[in-house]
Structure formats: C-alpha cells, structure tokens
Amino acid sequence: MIGGAHGKILHINLTTGQTHIETPSDDFYRLLIGGRAVVAYLLLRDLPSHTDPLSPDNLLIFAPGLMQGTNLPGSGRHGVGGKSPLTGAIGSSEVGGWWGHEFKQTGFDALVISGRASSPVYLWIKDDQAEIRSADYLWGLQTAETQKAIRKELAGARVRIAQIGPAGENRVLYAAIMHDVNRAAGRNGLGALMGSKNLKAVAVRGTRQVPVKARGKVTMPARWLGENYKDLMGWLTAGIGQGTQGALVSQAYAGGLPTRNWRAPIFEHPETLSGDRNYEMFFKDRDTCHACPVRCKQVFENPNENPDRNLDPDYGGAEYESMGALGSLCCVEDNLAVLKASELANAYGLDTISTGASIAFAMECFEKGIITTQDTGGLDFRWGNGEVLVRAVHLIAKREGFGDLLAQGVARMSKVLGPNTEPFNLTVKGQELPMHEPRQKAGMGLAYALAPMGADHQVGVHDPDFASETRHLKRVNSALEKKIAPLPTFDLSEDKVRILHQQLNWTHLQDCALNCHFYCYDYEHLAAALSGVTGLSYGIHDLLAIGARAQTLARLFNLREGFTAADDRIPKRVMRAFDRGPLAGIEYSDEAFAWAIRRFYELMKWDPQTGAPSEECLRELEIDKLIQMGWK
Amino acid sequence: MKITIKFLSYLHTTVGVKMLERDVAPSLTLDELLQILKTEFPQLARTIPNLTVTLNRQIVAPQIRLKEGDEVALFPPVSGG
Numbered sequence: 001m002i003g004g005a006h007g008k009i010l011h012i013n014l015t016t017g018q019t020h021i022e023t024p025s026d027d028f029y030r031l032l033i034g035g036r037a038v039v040a041y042l043l044l045r046d047l048p049s050h051t052d053p054l055s056p057d058n059l060l061i062f063a064p065g066l067m068q069g070t071n072l073p074g075s076g077r078h079g080v081g082g083k084s085p086l087t088g089a090i091g092s093s094e095v096g097g098w099w100g101h102e103f104k105q106t107g108f109d110a111l112v113i114s115g116r117a118s119s120p121v122y123l124w125i126k127d128d129q130a131e132i133r134s135a136d137y138l139w140g141l142q143t144a145e146t147q148k149a150i151r152k153e154l155a156g157a158r159v160r161i162a163q164i165g166p167a168g169e170n171r172v173l174y175a176a177i178m179h180d181v182n183r184a185a186g187r188n189g190l191g192a193l194m195g196s197k198n199l200k201a202v203a204v205r206g207t208r209q210v211p212v213k214a215r216g217k218v219t220m221p222a223r224w225l226g227e228n229y230k231d232l233m234g235w236l237t238a239g240i241g242q243g244t245q246g247a248l249v250s251q252a253y254a255g256g257l258p259t260r261n262w263r264a265p266i267f268e269h270p271e272t273l274s275g276d277r278n279y280e281m282f283f284k285d286r287d288t289c290h291a292c293p294v295r296c297k298q299v300f301e302n303p304n305e306n307p308d309r310n311l312d313p314d315y316g317g318a319e320y321e322s323m324g325a326l327g328s329l330c331c332v333e334d335n336l337a338v339l340k341a342s343e344l345a346n347a348y349g350l351d352t353i354s355t356g357a358s359i360a361f362a363m364e365c366f367e368k369g370i371i372t373t374q375d376t377g378g379l380d381f382r383w384g385n386g387e388v389l390v391r392a393v394h395l396i397a398k399r400e401g402f403g404d405l406l407a408q409g410v411a412r413m414s415k416v417l418g419p420n421t422e423p424f425n426l427t428v429k430g431q432e433l434p435m436h437e438p439r440q441k442a443g444m445g446l447a448y449a450l451a452p453m454g455a456d457h458q459v460g461v462h463d464p465d466f467a468s469e470t471r472h473l474k475r476v477n478s479a480l481e482k483k484i485a486p487l488p489t490f491d492l493s494e495d496k497v498r499i500l501h502q503q504l505n506w507t508h509l510q511d512c513a514l515n516c517h518f519y520c521y522d523y524e525h526l527a528a529a530l531s532g533v534t535g536l537s538y539g540i541h542d543l544l545a546i547g548a549r550a551q552t553l554a555r556l557f558n559l560r561e562g563f564t565a566a567d568d569r570i571p572k573r574v575m576r577a578f579d580r581g582p583l584a585g586i587e588y589s590d591e592a593f594a595w596a597i598r599r600f601y602e603l604m605k606w607d608p609q610t611g612a613p614s615e616e617c618l619r620e621l622e623i624d625k626l627i628q629m630g631w632k
Numbered sequence: 633m634k635i636t637i638k639f640l641s642y643l644h645t646t647v648g649v650k651m652l653e654r655d656v657a658p659s660l661t662l663d664e665l666l667q668i669l670k671t672e673f674p675q676l677a678r679t680i681p682n683l684t685v686t687l688n689r690q691i692v693a694p695q696i697r698l699k700e701g702d703e704v705a706l707f708p709p710v711s712g713g
Binding site: 234246247249250251253254255256266276440462464465467468469470581582584 | 640641642645650681682684686689690691705707708709710
C-alpha cells in the first residue's frame with residue numbers, strides 16, 4: 001500500500017442509512033493524491049450527468065490528501081467538493097484549520113455522502129466507525145452554538161466539526177461549509193448542497209496514525225520551512241502579523257482593491273479598513289491551523305450591547321477577501337460593520353466573497369433605480385451603508401424579504417432583474433469575482449476565466465509576483481528550458497501564458513496536496529515531502545502533472561455538464577480601462593484575451609477551439625487509466 | 633520642499649517607521665529619492681528593485697520631478713489574500 005493512505009474511502013447514503021467502504025488501488029492514490037483530483041474523478045465516475053445539484057443524487061465529498069495527518073507544516077487543509085449548486089460546474093473548495101488532519105486520523109482517506117436524510121442528521125466518525133445521529137435539535141442554530149452542542153453531546157473538546165449554518169439549511173446558493181466555526185470551505189455553494197441532504201454536520205475524532213514511508217524526506221522541507229518562513233512569508237508574519245488583511249492598503253495604492261462593484265478606479269480611504277486600524281481597535285489574539293507556525297489568522301473582539309456592533313472572538317477575524325468584498329466593493333468604510341458582516345457570514349455559514357458581491361450588485365441596481373426601497377423592504381441600499389450591509393447578511397441567511405433574491409447570487413439576480421443589469425453582473429461561470437483586479441493582474445484575469453469552479457483567486461497568477469526577479473519567477477524558471485524574464489503585470493504575451501500554464505498546474509496541485517497556498521515551498525520541497533510520505537519518487541514534472549490532471553479532470557466534468565469554451569471569459573467591465581487612478585489606461589482587447597485562452601489550451605494539449613482535452617493529453621496524464629477504472 | 637514617504641504592508645518592519653516627512657531639494661526626481669532612501673536605509677537596497685512605488689496614488693515614471701506636498705508610497709508586490 002502506498003504511504004500516506006489508509007486504503008479506505010467511506011461512502012454513506014443518507015437515504016438508506018447504509019455505508020460501504022471502497023478500497024482504491026495504488027494507482028488511484030498515485031495519480032490523484034487527494035483534494036480536487038479525487039473530487040473530479042469521483043464525480044465523473046459516480047455522478048450521473050446533468051444531475052440537479054440540490055437533488056439527493058448529488059455527491060458531497062470530503063477529500064484530504066496523502067499528506068494530511070503527517071504533520072508536514074502547512075498540511076492542515078482539505079478539499080470539499082460536489083456539483084456546485086451555484087454554478088452547475090464542478091464545486092471544489094479548500095479549507096484550513098484542524099478538521100482535515102483529524103478526519104484523516106479516523107482511518108479513512110475520503111468521505112463520499114449521497115442521498116438525503118428524512119430529517120436533520122449529523123455524522124459522527126471516530127476511528128473506523130461512522131454513525132448517523134439526529135440533528136433535529138441543532139437545526140437552525142448558528143455555527144458556534146452547533147459546535148458547542150455537538151461537543152457536549154459527544155463529550156469531546158477535541159472533536160472537530162464541519163458544519164452548515166442556517167444559510168446552508170436554507171440553501172442559500174453561496175452557503176459555505178464551516179470548519180472549526182471560523183474556517184470556510186466557502187466557494188461554490190457547497191453548504192447548500194450539504195443542507196439539501198439534511199446534513200447539519202460531520203464530527204470527527206481519530207487516533208489512527210497515517211503511514212509515512214520515509215520520514216527523513218518529509219523532515220527536510222519541514223526543517224527548511226522553519227528556518228525560512230519568517231523571511232519568505234513576511235507579508236503574513238512581519239510586525240504584528242496582520243495576516244492577509246495587512247495587504248489591503250497596498251492593494252488600494254496599487255489600484256487593485258475592487259471598489260464600487262469594480263466601477264471605481266480607486267478606494268479613497270483604505271486606511272479605514274486597514275489591518276492597522278482593525279488591530280488597534282479590536283485585536284485579541286492570533287490563531288493558526290494544524291501544523292502551522294505562521295499563525296496568520298486574526299482574532300478580534302468588541303464587547304458591545306448592540307449585537308450588530310459586538311464582535312465575538314469565537315468567530316476569529318476577517319481575511320483580505322472579506323474586507324474587500326464586504327467593504328470596498330460596497331464602498332463601506334465602517335470597519336466594524338464590515339467585520340461584523342464577516343463574523344455573521346461565519347455564524348450563518350456564508351461565503352463572504354459572494355455575499356459582498358451580491359450586496360454590491362444590489363447597491364448598483366439601487367443607484368440606477370432598477371430596484372427601490374419598495375423592493376428592498378424599506379432598506380436603503382445606497383453605497384457605503386454599513387448598517388444595511390449587516391442587515392442584508394441576516395436577511396440572506398434567513399432568506400427573508402429581499403434577502404431571498406440576494407441569496408441566489410449575482411448571475412441569477414441579474415436574470416431576474418433584466419438584461420440592463422448584465423453589465424454589472426461580475427461573475428464567471430456564475431460565480432462572483434474574488435478581490436483581485438484583472439486590470440492590475442492580467443494573468444489573474446485569465447485564471448478567473450479558466451478556473452473550472454468559476455472565478456477563483458486560489459488557482460491563479462498574482463502577476464506582481466512575476467514582475468521582478470522574485471522567488472516565484474525562479475521557481476517557474478526552474479521547470480523551464482527557455483527561461484522567462486520579469487513581465488509587466490498587465491502583460492498578455494506568450495511568456496505570460498507560459499507562466500499561467502505552469503502556475504495553474506502548480507496551484508491545482510496544491511489543491512490536491514492540500515498544502516497552504518501561502519507557504520513558500522518550492523517544487524523540490526513538495527516533491528521531497530510527497531516522495532517521503534508515499535515511498536514513490538515524484539519529480540518536478542510529476543508534481544505539475546498532478547495539477548494538470550486535476551485541471552483536465554475538472555474540465556472533462558464541466559464539458560460533460562454542458563459548459564463550453566465560451567464560458568471561459570471574464571466580464572467586459574474588468575477588461576476596459578479606467579480613465580484615472582493607478583490602472584488608468586490598462587485594458588485588454590477581446591482578441592488579445594481570446595488568443596491567450598487559446599494558447600493556454602494548446603499548452604495543456606486541449607483543442608484550441610473547443611478546449612476539449614486531446615487523446616494525447618489523456619494518455620500523457622494517464623487519465624486513460626482512470627477511465628479504464630470506470631466512470632459514467 | 634516637504635514630501636511624505638509611506639512604507640506600506642510589512643515594509644515598515646524593514647525600515648522601522650511607517651511614514652516619514654522629509655525636506656527635499658526642489659526638482660528632485662522620484663528615482664533620486666529612491667537612491668537617497670537606499671543610502672539612508674541600507675536594508676531597503678536589496679528589495680527596492682522589487683517594490684511598487686506610487687506618487688500621489690498613481691504609478692508614474694521614475695524620472696518625474698517631485699512637488700511640494702507629494703506623497704510617495706513604497707510597498708512590496710501585492711499578491712495572495
């Protein structure tokens with residue numbers, strides 16, 4: 001048996017209550033390793049095409065990888081997947097914290113849930129055993145209350161819990177699956193999928209050791225990281241360690257902080273939402289994930305009798321994405337309102353990006369008179385209204401009043417409100433854009449278009465990382481014979497597409513290996529770790545092939561579900577130039593963008609017109625072997 | 633003439649301050665200011681080529697001449713998040 005695996009996948013059918021254990025081959029683990037590749041493969045194999053994402057037939061998959069449970073620094077993540085209720089494409093969201101490590105120690109490598117329970121239930125998985133328990137008394141509770149109640153019932157403070165809040169129960173199409181209360185598998189609406197199964201939570205506790213074949217090889221990257229992370233990950237760790245929100249002000253100065261639903265070239269007062277300000281006003285502590293010395297998570301507290309001005313430290317703090325989507329995108333400068341909205345997203349189980357984007361879309365509709373206070377139940381959706389921001393999050397999660405429309409996400413709202421709203425429908429494949437500006441980051445714009453999950457910043461290119469002689473560029477060049485020189489951030493040349501090609505394979509690999517994207521590992525470190533864990537020999541190109549395989553499997557799934565090359569595009573608004581600000585004059589022609597997409601297809605050995613993977617691609621990535629293992 | 637220099641993101645931990653006010657010679661260029669900063673803060677010398685520099689929140693050519701009241705901001709590449 002390959003190292004890093006227990007050799008067992010647990011399947012549970014909530015309609016029948018039956019479980020069975022699958023014992024995959026070594027090839028399954030060698031080729032897929034975990035996360036997105038496992039999700040895509042299982043969906044292709046076991047999910048009938050064109051299944052309604054909210055029907056009992058859809059699959060909800062929890063998939064750590066071979067490196068979870070090994071204590072490799074940065075391995076405290078896991079993947080969650082299924083067919084996305086938001087997009088209809090592959091749903092694949094990754095999350096940090098402690099759950100993935102704990103689940104892996106139950107003795108299972110993945111969990112596949114099908115069917116629908118007749119009444120609310122939760123799963124209790126402990127050391128090779130799984131039990132379906134009633135969750136009647138938990139239904140309707142917020143996430144911190146649910147965690148407390150389950151831990152009390154199971155008498156275990158170390159029980160780790162993945163769960164939905166009321167938003168998932170109410171099938172908000174961008175509901176998240178929360179882990180440890182404050183870590184979200186946020187994107188793609190997988191919380192709605194979980195809610196459609198009447199599944200409130202998955203509680204896990206394990207003591208099964210994950211087999212590691214050559215511990216010494218895993219120790220090398222761990223030791224290297226310990227010696228270098230403070231220098232190489234300074235943006236997360238320096239000074240008071242503000243985590244990702246520490247980047248907000250410099251993003252704004254670079255013109256990259258999305259503002260007024262991507263319409264304004266500059267956010268005038270970024271200091272109002274800055275990490276410095278949040279720290280000075282509300283900082284209580286820092287938090288971390290399993291096996292991580294970095295501690296990039298913030299914990300905020302603000303005792304206040306008004307529940308909408310109180311910050312509960314159980315829910316942690318806010319990330320950059322949340323400060324952008326709920327803050328600058330809606331022009332809200334009241335940092336407490338933004339932090340409260342983010343906290344409520346954790347409590348109700350909502351994706352902060354899609355929540356903020358949906359509210360920003362509504363604010364633009366309100367500005368243009370497309371909706372009025374008659375539609376919003378009297379709420380004043382003017383730009384910058386922090387009070388309405390907080391109120392809207394409550395309404396979305398409960399699907400009350402105007403919140404029922406907001407709960408459908410931007411693409412569906414645009415269809416309901418009419419074609420004149422299409423110019424401010426800022427989505428790709430139906431998913432709202434994350435908080436990175438394509439006019440600042442051309443490669444990120446291409447990555448948004450190409451991400452099989454819809455717009456996603458985790459599988460992307462942060463172009464400033466390749467605009468000078470950085471460690472990122474050195475890493476990319478280490479796998480290339482023809483080296484690439486630094487490129488302007490707005491460049492869309494052949495070399496930018498070559499960077500994109502490798503970088504997307506790398507980031508998709510990271511979503512299979514489930515190591516933290518923020519970590520400064522180079523190829524040699526992950527190759528050593530994966531080789532040490534499995535007992536196999538992985539080189540740089542083997543690693544990148546895993547990422548290419550995950551991308552290609554996800555693409556095969558999307559093509560099967562009816563997506564085409566025409567869906568690989570970004571909204572026109574983020575391709576057209578601002579007339580002022582740091583990004584003034586930067587724009588992309590339709591032709592230049594389409595050329596770059598086609599060129600990416602060619603580098604992937606996909607058909608340059610249709611984007612369909614070629615026979616050569618399937619053979620080289622050994623996907624033909626996976627097909628022979630059988631899928632529908 | 634007086635100008636303001638801001639060190640954003642984690643750069644202030646390299647330099648030791650978040651903001652400076654400086655009297656500089658009239659007609660000093662942005663590039664010349666960066667050379668002065670390299671001398672004043674040798675620890676910046678290695679990173680300056682990788683930094684983004686804005687003048688009054690605009691990205692400008694390094695040859696541009698500074699004016700009274702200008703705000704220069706320096707920060708590392710903005711990624712992640």
